[in-house]
Amino acid sequence: MKILIVDDQTFIREAIKSELVGVDPLQSFIFFEADCGNSAIALLEQSTLNTEPEFDLIITDLKMENGDGLAIINYMATTKSKNIPLVIVSSSDQRTLDLIGNITNSFNLNLVGVFQKPLNVNEVLTLVKTKQFLAHEVPESKAEQTNCNSANIASLLNEDNLFLCYQPKVDIKSNKLIGFEVLSRLTIQGDGFIYPDKFIPLIEQAGLNCQFTRLVVDQAISHWQLFPALKQYGLSINISASDLLSEELINHLIAKHLAASDIQLMLELTESQHTINQERSLQAIAKLIINDIPISLDDFGKSYSTFDRLDSIPFEEIKIDKDFVSDLDFNLQHQAIVESTIALAKKLNVKVVAEGVETLGVLNRLQLLGCHTAQGYYFSPPIEGRYLMTWVNDYNQQGEVKNANH
Structure with missing residues (x-):
């Protein structure tokens, strides 16, 4: 499972990686990291040029210098990255999180959820797997x-x-x-x-x-x-x-x-x-x-x-x-x-x-x-x-x- 983690603080990125491995030790994780929105966008651009599949999940903070979470959202909305499951994390209040969720959904992105810090990794993985199950197992009438x-x-x-x-x-x-x-x-x-x-x-x-x-x-x-x-x-x-x-x-x-x-x-x-x-x-x-x-x-x-x-x-x-x-x-x-x-x-x-x-x-x-x-x-x-x-x-x-x- 290829996961891109975007946060300007190294210890948060390390904590998320550690928790993911701890919650699902049988899963094979490949982690990619970016310390700002611009670096994340560069990785996304690069992934579109490669023959290997894109990321299976993106976890991004909102507030960062050199390109914030909104920059990533805007980029994904106009590229084939649109379908990648997206998790947004922030220390903002609930009203702001709701606003970000509405903005993201208006772009028809594959939003898993908008969460307050600290991130509950177990909840995120459960939601991601549920969305994948529904996408592959529920047939259209x-x-x-x-x-x-x-x-x-x-x-x-x-x-x-x-x-x-x-x-x-x-x-x-x-x-x-x-x-x-x-x-x-x-x-x-x-x-x-x-x-x-x-x-x-x-x-x-x-x-x-x-x-x-x-x-x-x-x-x-x-x-x-x-x-x-x-x-x-x-x-x-x-x-x-x-x-x-x-x-x-x-x-x-x-x-x-x-x-x-x-x-x-x-x-x-x-x-x-x-x-x-x-x-x-x-x-x-x-x-x-x-x-x-x-x-x-x-x-x-x-x-x-x-x-x-x-x-x-x-x-x-x-x-x-x-x-x-x-x-x-x-x-x-x-x-x-x-x-x-x-x-x-x-x-x-x-x-x-x-x-x-x-x-x-x-x-x-x-x-x-x-x-x-x-x-x-x-x-x-x-x-x-x-x-x-x-x-x-x-x-x-x-x-x-x-x-x-x-």
Whole structure:
């Protein structure tokens, strides 16, 4: 295993080498060292000229003279070194480490992690081996291998290929199920899923967003009509700001709602400031609200224009983005953001939904802060439509058992 260690202090480089050998004595290590970013970049440049493979791992400090860790990151982002597993180490505070991690991930580097000194070598090796295992052992589904691109996205977008899943929304105080968010997938001949991060950009580029939204709404409402027991739960469906510019789509949404007024439909708005403040968008939102279709503001806190939107649009609820929620039990900065958001929502008389709830610790923290609703893997991952009623019945039965025991 070829490892490049970059640090301006010799004793730290020696300590890392010694610990690596001690943690995994059966592994054959070949160490390379650099005392600054510029020297490390020179070694990387040299390795690209050699016939031998590049490094298997790079461990670098951040703060160094003659080229810091950021210089190495920038170099790797523009060369074939991009795929080398990278470990970043620093004595900086956690907020700075998070920033560096975000910067590195934005370059799509193979980041193992950003760690505070002293480095836990055993943790690093475990993470590296895990990433290698996932890269080599987890096969892509056939659908992921399908050539889903701008040339064929229109042909893929139909009722046969659209597949809906539902993620529960739970009242934190009572633990009762109150609704579901619709999450879309594309599937081709039953061969696995194509996920939104792959097909949504293609749909938007092709100008098919309104057609896609209409398909999702029609299928979800049909599902709720097929199983009347679901009508006691809310049905939240995502729309984009560009959807608001289509008068035809807005009229279709209103017509569907009027025809199925016993379904608690809510639209979750994901938008950009460029579109949302256009007069046509605001008129569309007003038209939906007048026709008793409430609007939820999705991914609250991710945009600089959040407060402008709260001031101009009467949202029924706001959803705090999962990036602020998932580590709420130990990230003090995110605690402050979530706490202030909930306090603001209370003053505005707006309900709050926390996305990305994955642990009991996070759920308990949200309850202490007065959050209304939670959504995330702690309760359930997205549920395929064919299993939804079974999941609902099981969840409610478990709730009845807990109440009986109390």
